[in-house]
Amino acid sequence: MNAPPRRTATRPRPTPGTFPPPPAVGGHRPQTEGPSLWPAISFLRRVREGMAGGQDPVSALAGAGLALPSDARRSLDQVARRLSGLYPEDEWGFDEEFAEAAMPFMEFLYKRWWRVHVEGELNVPSHGRALLVGNHAGSLFPWDAFMIGTGILEEHPLPRFARFLVVNWAFELPWVSIAIRKFGGVPASPYNAIRLLEQDELVGVFPEGVKGTGKDFRDRYRLQRFGRGGFVEIALRTGSPIVPVAVVGSEEIYPKLAESRALARLTGAPFFPITPTFPLLGPLGTIPLPSRWRIEFCDPIDTSGYGPDAAGDRTLVFELSERVRETIQEKLYENLVKRGAAFP
């Protein structure tokens, strides 16, 4: 079979020069987004704004205190509206309001807990379909999806939500399945990915799957097999650019020392990790360790030149899959060196 001519990144890529340079501190996302769903957060924001505006602490506190009743009323209104069922929900169950309400928590994890540093965020297209392909880690709970998503929201000049494919087992779990849907996750089925991409969404996949999250701590940052290259087929079929994403730091949050087959069978989980703190400390063991993170979005790989029929070309699929894998592995080593020690 004749392989179509290789084309690399013909899609016009946004160059850093087309956007205003990022501010020295924080991302592009405005810090003063008005009142939040949580009155306490609105209060703190107002105090900070007042102080930044040159007020003395007492008058800043007083001003924010005066605004509290209206903030509380607004959030009560929102709660009442949600209780009468008037909230946004797309056909996948993604609830943008819910995801926004959880942002303060995600921001805390992103900025304070893991001190995430993002590079190459402009490689994520600001509109249209695209497939993010990342390395997967975090045995107990894979926070990498949330941090990639938060990274785009925080750093990208035109922030957008990423929709991740999530292991099917999670959708059998009570509450977990609700939360995943509300955050925009969908079951990991190629049909879902294709439909999302046809709707011009930004889709995130982890081709390693549970092999990535379930690997031992001593194997950290060693990419596992990339499935059967299904993600390449999806990208080819929909003509979506592939953006490889290298995440460093996620391997240290729950170092998996061993696993329990019996407990995995009992819970129906794909694997049951044993970390230094879990299940030894019970719920406390689910608190992730505060490692330092780096996320790098690599140069996108354009697939539109091959045409949708190329999805059936095994050689091409494996070649592209291998190329993405090598890119991520290379960038992982690079960022590991740049990061240095995991827990400074």
Added chain:
Amino acid sequence: MAGRRILITGIASYLGTELARRLEQDPDVEYVAGLDTRKPKATLERTEFIEADIRNPVIARLIAPTRVDTIVHNQIVRRPAAERISPRAAHDINVIGSLQLLAACEKAESVRAIVIRGSAGIYGAEPGAPQFFSEDMARLYPLRTRFQRDVGEIENLFETYRRRHPHVTCTMLRYQPTIGPTQDTQVTRYLSMPLVPTHLGYDPRLQWVHERDAIEAFVAAVKNPVRGAVNVAAPGTIGLTKMIRRAGKVPLPLAAPLFPTITTAGRRLGLVDFSPDFRRVLRYGRAVDTKRLVEEVGYEPQFDAVAAVEDYVATHRGRQMVSPLRGAVVR
């Protein structure tokens, strides 16, 4: 196609009667016949009523002289308990009835099209499933419930028939459950309960079809039969929690392992009637892709999933029924 001659099985059901009424008014339709064991509740003007049991081989002799070109198979029992039919009789009507009907079709040489009102239940309700089933995904999961196996068998029967008789167009309409202001369905019964039981910790994506769309899609498919399966549903989905809140109901969350026991006990008391299929839908949800209905059959549903629920809610709160146009626009 002028001068259509159409026979409808299960004409006494709401949808059967409504379909007959719509076809009677159509100048292109020359003749309408209805087959059932009981008379339709509403009076029909020019529909010939054939009183017969679909399980009886005699229907072959009754159908042949009508010289119909289209057979609409609408006699599939979805809720045996609500219709006071034993599960075994329901299975007989579904499978043996379909078999007898196909035997009758073999005898009636005039038949050119068969339109079956099947069910999207064949896809099941699975936790990690494709979020929008398209027509070619019917056999991704094992058929778990009795009704699913019935539907699977019916689909097989018609598939075999279609292969042996290439000149006959077989349309298998896969309907999602119906909701609407006037019809009594599993969904409306569920929503009219004082406390609405849910699975604790699950908020499935649901998809129904509005009763008006259900009829219009049926009419469209009879007028323009296409080969193979076609999903019939409202576009989009609505979450269970959102639906209950829109309806102003109070949910009663039950732990998932206890759900079947409690709802079965409730059925004995005459409170609830949940089929195993519906129970699974309430836990994992199900939605289908309606591209084929829109593009090939040529019918675009007027109510999306949210509008369909809101139309039901609006009527049941004693408000005026929203016009279909408003229902489609206003969310």
